[in-house]
Amino acid sequence: MSVPLYQAKAEFFKTLGHPARIRILELLSERDHAVHELLDRIDIEPSSLSQQLAVLRRTSLVTSTRVGGEVVYSVSVPEVRDLLLAARRILSGIIAAQGELESELSPTAGS
Amino acid sequence: MSVPLYQAKAEFFKTLGHPARIRILELLSERDHAVHELLDRIDIEPSSLSQQLAVLRRTSLVTSTRVGGEVVYSVSVPEVRDLLLAARRILSGIIAAQGELESELSPTAGS
DNA sequence: TCACGACTTGATAAAGTGTGCAACTGTTCA
DNA sequence: TGAACAGTTGCACACTTTATCAAGTCGTGA
Numbered sequence: 094m095s096v097p098l099y100q101a102k103a104e105f106f107k108t109l110g111h112p113a114r115i116r117i118l119e120l121l122s123e124r125d126h127a128v129h130e131l132l133d134r135i136d137i138e139p140s141s142l143s144q145q146l147a148v149l150r151r152t153s154l155v156t157s158t159r160v161g162g163e164v165v166y167s168v169s170v171p172e173v174r175d176l177l178l179a180a181r182r183i184l185s186g187i188i189a190a191q192g193e194l195e196s197e198l199s200p201t202a203g204s
Numbered sequence: 205m206s207v208p209l210y211q212a213k214a215e216f217f218k219t220l221g222h223p224a225r226i227r228i229l230e231l232l233s234e235r236d237h238a239v240h241e242l243l244d245r246i247d248i249e250p251s252s253l254s255q256q257l258a259v260l261r262r263t264s265l266v267t268s269t270r271v272g273g274e275v276v277y278s279v280s281v282p283e284v285r286d287l288l289l290a291a292r293r294i295l296s297g298i299i300a301a302q303g304e305l306e307s308e309l310s311p312t313a314g315s
Numbered sequence: 316t317c318a319c320g321a322c323t324t325g326a327t328a329a330a331g332t333g334t335g336c337a338a339c340t341g342t343t344c345a
Numbered sequence: 346t347g348a349a350c351a352g353t354t355g356c357a358c359a360c361t362t363t364a365t366c367a368a369g370t371c372g373t374g375a
Contacts, residue, residue: 097223098292098295099223099226099227099230100223100226101295101299102220102223102226102288102291102292102295103220103221103222103223103225103226104221105291105294105295106217106218106220106221106226106291107217107218107221107222109213109214109217109221110214110215110217110218110220110221111214111218111332111333112208112210112211112213112214114214115210115211115213115214115217116210119210127351128351128352128353129350129351129352132351137334138334138335138336139351139352139353140334140335140336140337140352140353140354141333141334141335142352143352143353143354144333144334144353144354145333146352146353147353147354152298153298153301153302154298159341159342161342161343162341162342162343162350162351162352163342163350163351163352164351164352164353170294170297170298172290172293172294172297173294175290176287176290176291176294177213179283179286179287179290180213180216180217180287181209181213182283183216183281183283183284183287184209184212184213184216186281186283187263187264187265187281188212190264191264222362222363238321239321239322239323240320240321240322243321248364249364249365249366250321250322250323251322251323251324251364251365251366251367252363252364252365253322254322254323254324255323255324255363255364256363257322257323258323258324270371270372272372272373273320273321273322273371273372273373274320274321274322274372275321275322275323
């Protein structure tokens with residue numbers, strides 16, 4: 094392979110490394126959404142949303158279809174949902190551990 | 205929670221968004237490694253490695269212990285391994301799909 | 316105690332990203 | 346036909362990340 098796998102992996106994770114893109118994938122893994130629907134749910138400028146959608150399209154994580162006046166997006170890789178769930182699990186673990194550590198250092202109040 | 209979960213997730217993925225950090229996590233999920241061992245396996249300057257290790261430490265994905273003259277790193281969140289595997293699966297799927305598309309467009313040779 | 320190997324830290328230039336505004340394309344419907 | 350949506354694209358500016366070089370810390374063994 095021309096691009097080492099670990100580099101492709103890094104690229105892939107980079108794609109997920111933006112709050113708006115995470116939100117988009119979460120919403121799309123519930124059901125397909127038109128751009129203006131995403132816009133209602135995510136607090137972001139239209140042009141910015143469009144840009145983040147473009148990033149996800151480039152990586153083939155989502156696809157878009159024009160349906161009359163609107164453009165509908167859908168996730169093209171359903172396994173992404175598992176990945177987001179796995180991330181949540183790991184994150185919860187880390188946050189919980191940090192919480193414990195914090196209360197250990199300061200038993201009466203959190204800083 | 206003060207930081208929305210989707211933002212924490214984005215931060216988390218951002219942490220994984222660098223080839224050296226992926227390599228480090230892959231090596232560490234095989235077994236613990238001292239810094240100079242990682243250095244033997246990853247083509248990168250010592251100071252750069254140290255910097256990437258610092259990023260992983262900040263996110264609590266790895267921990268370090270001084271053992272005599274060397275510093276040994278280990279993954280502190282074993283589930284990371286599952287995440288990397290999941291990423292590989294998704295990535296293989298995408299790459300395979302792109303391969304198919306390519307040979308469809310140009311049945312006799314890849315561009 | 317001093318030199319050396321093993322790491323980390325600081326500083327900085329170069330490269331990469333994200334944001335918001337303005338302009339532009341494509342559709343619908345009155 | 347043209348006003349009004351629905352989206353996308355082009356830019357310029359601010360910000361972040363990364364690579365590299367130099368300097369510094371911490372043990373260990375001669």
